[in-house]
Structures are given as structure tokens and as C-alpha cells.
Amino acid sequence: MNIKLESGNIFDPQNNIFNKKMDLYVADGKIVSKKNIKGGINKIINCSNKIVMPGAIDMHTHIGGGKVNIARLMLEDFHIENNKNFDSSSIIAPSTIKTGLKYIEMGYTTCFEPALLPVNARQAHSEMADIPFIDKGSYALLGNDDFFLDLLRKKASQSMINDYVAFILNATQSIGIKVVNPGGINAFKFNQRALNVDEKSKYYNITPRDIISKLTRSIYDLGISHPLHVHCSNLGIPGNYLSTIETIKAANSLPIHLTHIQFHSYGNNGDKAFSSASVEISNFLNKIPNLTCDVGQIMFGQTVTMSGDSMSQYRNHNHAHPKKWMCMDIECDAGCGVVPFKYKDKSFVNALQWVIGLEIFLLAEDPWKIFLTTDHPNGAPFTSYPHLIKLLMDRSFRNDILKQLPKSIRDHSILHTLKREYTLNEIAIMTRAAPARILGLQNKGNFSEGSDADITIYDKNNKDIENMFAHPIMVLKSGEIAVENGKVKNYLWGKTQTIKPEYDASIEKILNKFFDKYHTMKLDSYIITESEMSNLIGSEIVINKCKYERKQ
């Protein structure tokens, strides 16, 4: 079908188009130029007085896999939100169907599960295949698996490590690599309760710095678009900004992405030994070219924290609200922990967490380097994004909420002094163009010819920016109308975004032996093939190109 979107106010930062009134054309699910439309226009969508952006991209949201399902199961008593829209699951641990519905209703068309355990990949992909509307992808977890740590202990060559990393990306149908609490999850299995950046794990004698250095190098050598996605050591611990800075240095100037940076930007100053280190972290972000961050903003209210970081989650289980939680050691691969949590605006610590996230957003000079996330659902459910956008775009709104927080917060923060208000251009960059660029999604987040026609149309006359972003009037997914007049129209099914770097197949021989000896399944069962993705799991894959040929 050929569609013309007529006279919209277009925001396409990738092509330096900001609020320009123009037409867009769509044919066979792709953006096309007018001259390349074959046949007539089948449908004209009047976009006058409408803001038109590429579909939004959530680059860090926990939407599929074992820990998500544990949260759904654990929080059964929260599943009471009967919206008469297929299911009653709670937005803090939504079913797959609800996940897709809520994302598309907000104009999000592509989302990435950031913590896919390789051994749990089949489940994660099966879950995500059951999320309607959106395209999805995942970052495979490495850096706590016994095979990798054993490679490091044996001082394996960088080339061999690269083979393993490339194998994992291929075998798990992922698009990136993430490391969570480097080495810490593994150390916790040996009863270590903390692991600093330069502290050696007792069993493998490896430091988190070693792991970061090897993995950032590997991602660089392989030409993977997305830098190593790092959940730093010491999550949530006062004073952890120092280990965050050391983690940045461990990348040796190679690209590195620090995720939910808010949780890793804590000082330990003041009478409460808890303070904001947003300035120190932002200085690094603004200074170092290859460093990017997503924020992981918290919002006040009930949520559930879920993480591969079993060491941290076990440490935090006493804060569970309600008082139930679960941690798990998983398959010599990684771990997970699920702890429900309620962020309270009257709590000094929670209020300061809210402040720190916003300070980092507002201190970041380059919107291409910082990404809008709540680390769903750890900081807040993804449905709070429109509220977060309003906090960033409306200083008086932000300050009104700040005034309601404990008075001592003002003494510990600079938020009230920050006058910056994000522009629509900047929001379009940080929710569309920048995530597409950093993930290497050439056909997403922009309106270039040949890109996927994932399009979100907002009402320009809606003066309430939160309401505008919460309720786009129309959303197209791959050129089909998914949402019309704010209501879901058709159920559509997206694809899985992957990358397939080259590797020397001899790594499989080594892995075969390792699996036969130590695992409880064979390597063949571990590997997910392209045909399995489409025939059994239920999601076709899209293979994105590496940035360049493998370097070593």
C-alpha cells in the first residue's frame, strides 16, 4: 500500500530535519521518496498540525526472559488492573501482550531486552515473539560465565575471546553484549559479597577491569555497532561513582555504554552519607567521546527490580516491598534477582535518586550520548516515559515536584539551579535517532529512503506535553496503521534485530567439549538457529551489518 503523510511537522534528526513542514511517503512498509512511488497513492493521512517522528526506540527495557517471568509470577496479587484490553496483568510486570499494547500506544516501535542470559535465550526470544507490534532485540550477557572467566584465567588470546563473543551473538540471536557487575555474579556463587573494579575474584583471580578491557576490545575488533553495554560494579552503593569512573577508564578509550547510570552515580558525602555525584559523572560523559549512557530514571511508586546482578539483589533483598524476593544462580552462565520495591517521595534516598537521574539528563551536553530510560521496570514502568519527558521539557513542572520532596534534598542537589529545558528536537534525538545510531539500526529512527516506515504522529495542538507523548493519535508500524485516533487498530507482529559477526568455527569444538563435560545440555541445544527463530520461536530475524570487517 502506498501512503502519503501530508503536511506534517517532521522531526528527523538523523537527516537534520527539525520541525519542517513536509510530506512523507510510504510504500511496502518502507519510507520512499515521491519519485519512487510506483502506482498511485492508496491513502492520504492529513498531518497538518501534527508532529511526525520516527517510531520511538527503547534501548534498555526488561521485557522478556526468566527474570521477567519470575516477577510476573511473584506479583500475581498486583495483576488487578482490568483495562478490558486482553489481560489484567500489572504494568510493573506486564504480560507480553500488554507490553506490546502499551508500547505501541505510546508510539514506541522497537525495544531492546538488555539482559539476555545466553542459556535462557530461547525463553527470552519466545516471550518477545509474543509481544505484538514492536520489533525487538537483545544484548547477551557475558563476563560472569565460567567459560569466559576460564578463558581469561588461562590468558586466552584476544582473537579467541573475539571468536567466543561472536559465537555468542550468533548463537543467541542478539545484537549486542552486556556485562552485569563484571565478575561479581560469578564471585557471589563463591560467597564473595562485593567485588570492586580492581579486586580479584577469589576463584578465577580476575578483576572487573580485566573483563571490561577484554570485552570492550572484542566488541571493537568485531565491528559490533553497539558498544559494550555495562552495568557497573557496586550498583546502588553510596560512593559508587568512583567505581563507575574506574569502569570508564577500564575501556581504555574504546567505546563503552554505561547503563542505568543513575544507579551508579552516588556519592557518600553529607550527614546521610548519600549524595549526588551527577556532576562528576556528567563531566566524564561530556568529556569522553566514546562514552554513552542511559539514565534509568526512577519515579515514585511501586515497581519491581529485576536484574542479572544477583550479588546486588541479594544485598538489597531486605528492602523488598512487599516482603518477598528471589535470587537465582543460573547454569554457570549468570544469575538473577527479583526484588519488588516502592520508591517513596518522602524517603531522602529515593528522592535523591530521582534528583540524580534528572541532574544527569540536564547536565548532558550532547543528546546523542544520553538515552531516555527508566530501566523498566527497575526505576519505573516504561509507561512513565511521557511524564519523564515533561520533567525534562518543563522546568516549572519539575521544580513544583522538587518542592514536594524532603527539604534536605535541596541542600544535596543542584537540580533547582538547572534551567535547561529539553526541546522537541532533543527528545527526538534521544528517543529515536540516537538509539538507532548507537545500535547500528540503519533502517530505524529516521525517515531516509528505504528505512522502515515506523512512524508516530502526535497532536501539535495538545499543549500538555505529557499527554501528547502518552497518546499519539496515530502510529504506523512497517507502514501499517497500528494505532488510529489513539486506539489500537490492528495486531501486528515485529521482527528480531540481530547482528552476525564472523568467528572461527574452531571455538565451537572447544565449547562442545566444555558443554559435554560440564553442562547439562549439549552445545547444539544451546544454539538458536535462524530457522528456529522463525519456525518455532515465532519471530523472523533482521541481520544488521557490522560497522566494518573484523580487525582480529
Next chain:
Amino acid sequence: MASRIKTNAEKHIVCPFCSLHCDDILSKSDGKKYSISSEESKVSEANKTCLKKIESFNINAKSILTPTIKNKKVNLGSVLKYTKQILNKQKDAIIINHGIDVSGLRSMLNFALTYNCSIDHINSKFLYQNIGIVQRTGYMATSLTEAKNRGDVIIVFGNNILCKTPRLIEKVLTPSNSLCTNEKNKKIIFIGEFPDKLLKNLSKKYNTSYIKMKMDYIPDLLNLLSDIDGVKIPNISKVLVAKIKSIIYKSKYLVATWSASDFINSKNPDKIIQSISQFILDRNKTSRASCMPISGSLGDTTSSQTLTWLTGFPSRIKYAHGSFVHDRNIYNNEIIIDKKNTDVVIHISSLSQDKIKINKGLKNIFIGHPNSKFTSQPDVFIPVGIPGIDYEGIMFRTDNVVSLALKKIRAINLPTTKEILDELT
């Protein structure tokens, strides 16, 4: 649809019939009949039991390969038409899941949505005992490969767990290789009412201890091991308790394993499981320890995982008033049938070898494998293939973190459960 099967070539398969889903076994098939063997040159007795079980699903003289209506053979079109008539008239149908793969479950949910059916799994009562600890308190868990490579002391509670998962001992509890522990020093403590002969044989090969006692005393024993005073257990020597305690407190990675169904005849199964979980939590204050419940003999974990991600609830759900709702009592299949709160029972059974109860006075639709057994003939029987034998599928292992892709090894031209449910939806 039949597809080409490479005849007589040996290939690895994934066993669909127990929650370990072993993939180190080989099949040889002429397309119709298959044989199963081990990849090990020396086959254990436990493995032999499993191989025989898989082979027992071969087609035999009693296998039903043609659909029936009231015990009369009909073609597929007729049975689908007749079944739709029943479904269109029903008011309160219930689906009882006796085991199916992920694709079957996805279609089951669509089917339930279309006909406003409730869904329950035949083993839900055991599932809820284990889920209870996740939903009530804290819980530390581990998976099979962790237990194999890190567990230095393993406590096995129960009586029948090793019969249900015959290879648990050789694959996980006493493996020939272990990454982080000396496999020869692994210690296994049995607590409960295990067959004497089984334990005698195991004690010859492995470092085992045994506290033989009624399972109702498990919470008391764990209190004793935790130095809680005032606990007395008949016929249990203090010396034995002290020995067990010493082993446990020296462990670096303690694993507690059980099968909830072993506790079902106890006075308070929930209390037993809660006490084990609490004991493990307490051990984690100074050491490492984890629970590893074993379940899923009829695809229980596959069912609970898939339904949970699709609806938020693991079982006992119904589509009503625009959304899926859950109530573990109202949608309990046993209560529904006892109280006659249903008019049509739809059995879905790909894996069960048990005789399945057909409830008189109700319409019974049975969608199951050709070797299914019933207490009496259902109104409708639609034979379908078995995941992992007749078609490819995905099933979850007992630890809920590993799922495996099942393979196809024979072609007997039966539809899949998914295909039948989709036709009816």
C-alpha cells in the same frame, strides 16, 4: 503433514517425557518406528529406564491413529465439525492440560479466548506449592548445571523423586565431571522415605547419608539442624543429626532438591517446602545455598512459563469480560468437575502414559497422542503427534531457565495439537 525423515540415520534427540529433557540420547528411525539408545558406551540402569519409556511411545496394535466420535472412526474433517458443534453449544468448558509444548500452549490460549474456557494443568496443585514460596517470602534457587558444578553437598528430600527423574543422580547430583568442586567429594544426604534398595545401591557408589523419617518431620529436623531447641523426632539419633549438621555446615554450596508431589500425602506440604526454603535462606547468611525443586513431568514448567508470560498467571485462568482472570480455587479442574461447574472437558495430552479419567455426565473432548489411555472412551478423540517425536517444539526444563528445541524423528502423518486447536478456533 508428513515430511521427509532421514531414515536409519542416528541423531540426537531431546526427550520430551520428563523435566530433565535430556539431549544426550540417540534415535534411529525408519520414518515410522524408532529406537532409542544412549551415546554412552556404558548405559546406566536409570538411562535404560528412560530409553524404554521413550520407545514405549512407538505405534503399536492398540495405538489410535484415526479420530473417533463415540468410539467410531471418522475422518479429520468430520471430527472437527462435530467438535465445533459441541464447542459452540458449551457454556463452561474447561481445558485440562496433561502436557504440551509452547506452540500448543499458545494455540490453547487463543482457543480458550475464543470459547471463554478456563485452563488448568493436571499438576497445578504441585506447581502452586513451589510457587507459594516465591509469592510469599524470599527464595534462593539454582539450576541443574550450577548444582552439577558447584554443589558440594546436596540434600534430597522425598521418596519418589529419583523415580520420576531417573537420571538426576548421574547427570546432576553425582556427575563424572564438575567444574568447581571435586566430584569425588560430593556428599548426598537423603531425607525422607526412600526405597532401601535404591539407597543401598547408591551408598556403594557415592558418599551418601540417610535420615529415614516421615516427611511430616522435615520442618522439625531442619529446626534441629538450625539449633532451635525443643524439637524431638521419634527414632532419629542425635549422633546422626550431628553428623548431618556437620556435613551441611562445612558445605560451600549447599543444594536442596525435592519434588512437591512427594509431599502430597503429608499433613502440611506447604509447611515442608517453606521450611526447606527458610533453611536455605538462613544458610546464605554466611555461606551459599540454593533450592532446586524438581517438577514438570507433564510439561508443567512449560505450561506455567508460557501462560505466565502471555497472561501474568501460570495456570487456572479464564478469559472473561475482556481479560484473563485467575483464581486458583474457582478454576481448579478438580473442584470444577466435582461441583459440575462445567459441561465440556477438553483434555490435551501429548506426554502422559497414565490412564486419564473421563468424566461421565460431561462431554469429553480428547486431543492426545495415539497411545493415550482413558478410564472410558471420550466423546471425541483426535490423535495428534508428540512434540519431540512427531514434530519440532520447545519445552522447558525443571529449573525454569533452560528450554530446549525438540526434534522430529518419525512421520506418521498426524496433525499437531497446535494445528487442531487452530482449526477449532
